[in-house]
Amino acid sequence: MKKFITIKDAMKKGTGDVHIRGWVYRQRASNKFVFIVVRDESDIIQCVIKKEKSPEIYEEAVKLTIESSIELSGVIKEDERAPTGYEIQVKELNIFQIAEPFPITQDQSTEFLLDNRHLWLRSRRMTAILKIRHTVVGAIHDFFRKRGFYEFDAPVFQPSMSEGGATLFEVKYFKDKVYLSQSWQLYAEAGIFALGKIYNVGPTFRAEKSKTSRHLTEFWMCEMEAAWMKLDGAVQLAKDEIRFILKRVLRDNKQDLEILERDIKLLEKYAKVKYPTIKYADALKLLNEEYVMDVPWGKDLRTLEEAKIAEHFQCPVVVTHYPTDIMGFYKPPSPENPKEALCFDMLAPEGYCEIVGGSERSLLVDNMMERLKAEGEDPQNYDWYFDLRKYGSVPHSGYGVGLERVVSWICGIDSIKDAIPFPRTMLRKTP
RNA sequence: GGGUCGGUAGCUUAGUUGGUAGAGUGCUCGGCUGUUAACCGGGUGGUCGCACGUUCGAGUCGUGCCCGGCCCGCCA
Numbered sequence: 001m002k003k004f005i006t007i008k009d010a011m012k013k014g015t016g017d018v019h020i021r022g023w024v025y026r027q028r029a030s031n032k033f034v035f036i037v038v039r040d041e042s043d044i045i046q047c048v049i050k051k052e053k054s055p056e057i058y059e060e061a062v063k064l065t066i067e068s069s070i071e072l073s074g075v076i077k078e079d080e081r082a083p084t085g086y087e088i089q090v091k092e093l094n095i096f097q098i099a100e101p102f103p104i105t106q107d108q109s110t111e112f113l114l115d116n117r118h119l120w121l122r123s124r125r126m127t128a129i130l131k132i133r134h135t136v137v138g139a140i141h142d143f144f145r146k147r148g149f150y151e152f153d154a155p156v157f158q159p160s161m162s163e164g165g166a167t168l169f170e171v172k173y174f175k176d177k178v179y180l181s182q183s184w185q186l187y188a189e190a191g192i193f194a195l196g197k198i199y200n201v202g203p204t205f206r207a208e209k210s211k212t213s214r215h216l217t218e219f220w221m222c223e224m225e226a227a228w229m230k231l232d233g234a235v236q237l238a239k240d241e242i243r244f245i246l247k248r249v250l251r252d253n254k255q256d257l258e259i260l261e262r263d264i265k266l267l268e269k270y271a272k273v274k275y276p277t278i279k280y281a282d283a284l285k286l287l288n289e290e291y292v293m294d295v296p297w298g299k300d301l302r303t304l305e306e307a308k309i310a311e312h313f314q315c316p317v318v319v320t321h322y323p324t325d326i327m328g329f330y331k332p333p334s335p336e337n338p339k340e341a342l343c344f345d346m347l348a349p350e351g352y353c354e355i356v357g358g359s360e361r362s363l364l365v366d367n368m369m370e371r372l373k374a375e376g377e378d379p380q381n382y383d384w385y386f387d388l389r390k391y392g393s394v395p396h397s398g399y400g401v402g403l404e405r406v407v408s409w410i411c412g413i414d415s416i417k418d419a420i421p422f423p424r425t426m427l428r429k430t431p
Numbered sequence: 432g433g434g435u436c437g438g439u440a441g442c443u444u445a446g447u448u449g450g451u452a453g454a455g456u457g458c459u460c461g462g463c464u465g466u467u468a469a470c471c472g473g474g475u476g477g478u479c480g481c482a483c484g485u486u487c488g489a490g491u492c493g494u495g496c497c498c499g500g501c502c503c504g505c506c507a
Binding site: 026028029030031032033034035037046048050079081082083101102103104105106107108109110111112114167183204206208209210211212213214215216219220221222300302303304345353354355356357400401402403404405406415416427428 | 468469
């Protein structure tokens with residue numbers, strides 16, 4: 001019985017007989033040789049067949065097309081002429097299927113690759129990104145579990161909004177209607193009274209009409225909520241989490257970062273340095289004085305301004321105390337200055353901007369009701385939420401990390417669409 | 432929602448003042464080679480996004496629509 005191993009393991013072995021299987025990545029044939037570069041989930045390797053030595057295998061191998069599925073046995077050895085430094089002299093070849101001509105060739109447009117995402121997933125680029133995404137999610141689970149957080153799930157069908165009514169996806173629910181989750185948060189605020197410190201990695205749906213390289217309508221948000229935690233505690237936790245994620249990726253995905261041609265030195269710096277925290281008001285001062293911009297107090301920071309701030313510090317930056325008026329109803333006014341809210345965003349450098357958003361949670365029921373009304377919401381829909389403020393209310397905080405934004409930044413990729421296997425945006429819902 | 436750029440062969444694209452659509456790549460056939468996104472030669476391949484209009488004549492000009500990329504707003 002043959003024992004098949006991954007290409008990576010075969011190269012680790014380095015000598016002797018190996019059995020591998022995978023898909024044809026490249027094939028070059030002449031009338032003396034066939035070179036097959038085989039791909040599996042771990043790496044690629046060049047395999048060579050000499051007509052003189054094994055004419056039967058040669059005849060079979062000549063017919064191979066890109067993405068044909070095969071298994072083969074042979075002798076592996078180091079060879080500096082091979083693309084990944086090792087080569088297999090093929091002794092046995094078993095073809096499962098000769099693939100039809102693969103539609104993705106050397107000429108590719110973004111649109112075509114998105115239309116063929118089900119096939120483009122196999123590219124070295126997508127594979128590398130997906131592996132990094134895997135590491136990031138795993139790191140998040142480890143980070144929170146090590147710190148005593150419980151995993152807690154919220155419903156995806158929700159009766160009301162948490163982040164603004166205009167961006168809800170409506171779903172028919174028998175004879176009624178509900179909305180897809182915009183956030184885990186309101187339910188998490190119920191969960192902390194049972195479990196204290198909780199977290200979650202889950203899908204989030206926002207019908208924002210944003211057609212940018214930083215927006216998806218369906219994305220994965222990694223959120224946390226903790227009883228007794230104040231703003232500074234949440235900020236510190238978010239910084240620790242991001243550094244923890246970076247360290248994990250640097251430990252586990254060097255090869256993938258290289259495939260993506262990411263500046264590893266830069267990521268190492270992000271994993272090490274302390275991230276500054278500045279207040280919104282100081283951010284404005286910085287923008288207006290050092291960069292001769294003209295941002296009035298009370299306006300949310302725009303992408304351009306966020307990018308400037310992160311560029312100034314050359315690492316992720318936390319901005320706190322945004323104007324209360326432009327923030328969600330659950331973000332509390334600061335006791336020292338009610339015009340400022342006890343909230344924060346973390347801005348990633350290199351133009352990736354907002355990757356984390358969070359806050360202390362308001363305990364002021366009257367104030368929240370006012371603000372909901374001002375947004376055109378019926379506070380009655382939030383009865384259960386306000387109940388939480390009646391039965392042993394405690395200070396608490398939470399934040400959400402945009403998974404695809406973090407993955408995009410770490411991978412250094414141009415579009416957030418590549419940070420998820422099958423992206424959903426305002427203009428793309430297939431395949 | 433606003434702005435902007437684009438849609439020509441399976442894919443990537445060129446196309447001048449409006450005058451019978453051209454290349455690369457793929458596929459295919461042949462040649463050659465320890466090949467490296469191999470190379471050389473032959474062949475194959477088009478309802479120029481859709482509709483209407485202007486014109487003797489529209490890929491090219493006009494109007495409307497459809498589809499997509501990016502930027503802004505909004506957000507993670």
